[in-house]
Amino acid sequence: MEGHQRNLYLYDRFNARVAGVSHDGVPTLRHWSDDLGLTFPLLSNTTGYLGMFFGAQHKGTPMFARRTVIIDMWGKVRYIKDGSPDYREILLLLKKLHAEEGRS
């Protein structure tokens, strides 16, 4: 999360927004956000509905590990990767998507 916070100014330049999604409840996330000094939203997704809504998580499949999902401005999932975020890969894709937006 700290890495995303560090890159917020670059996400802004590429017209991208980041949100953290967690199975934890709101009080836990509020504490975590305050402790890390995060300024982007953390969403409490206790049922897993959000991941299923965007097609980033199969129904009935619990997700316990970290996953990075990038959704373009048309709501289409363009990137899914499990494990620690690869910030450089993320930024390069956001730059590419931003260029695509400019052409659309």
Place this chain on the structure above:
Amino acid sequence: MIRALVTAAALFLLAGCAASGAPADPFAGMRTGEGTVVWQKEYEFSPMPEPWRLLELDEEDYSIAFFRSCDHGTPGNYPCESMVAYAEEPFGYSRDLNQRQKEFFRRFLWAARVDFDEPRVQPVRALEGEALQADTIGHERVLKHKVLVRVVFARRGERVVAFYFTQWRPSDKEFDRAPMEDFHRFIESFGYLKPSFYQRLQ
């Protein structure tokens, strides 16, 4: 002919023994004619002098790090070690140097359960620009260890990078501040050979 071959083989083996006894140069093939080394085709610096050793890193917190123990005439016993490191992504996220040092010390050595004194900060210059030096001492009260910390926060393009110096000692032993001179010589010699990923991203 056979005797000559045996002699040659013996000499070869002896040469092999001599070579294995000498420490391998961790910067072999990276040295320039000016006494510096080129590291990862991106950084150029003067390597830390003996008895500093290059640390083999198995994580990405640091781009390069050096280590020395106290077995070279410095006071104290274990824990008795110093480390110098350079990090492209120091803890924290702000691009303001003073704010970044505040964020940094909330995470730095967190796993070592260290309580830091309020850092003393002062403006300095590093990497040909404005920088901020923060000095503090951390206390590990259970194991009765302490750590002397100096961090120089500098800029690479828009982003903040940092040079670290840490020295661990038992709580009742004095710090040895002489190795800090090597730390500052390392910073003065440090430079970049190409723009960073983030600079190229623009």
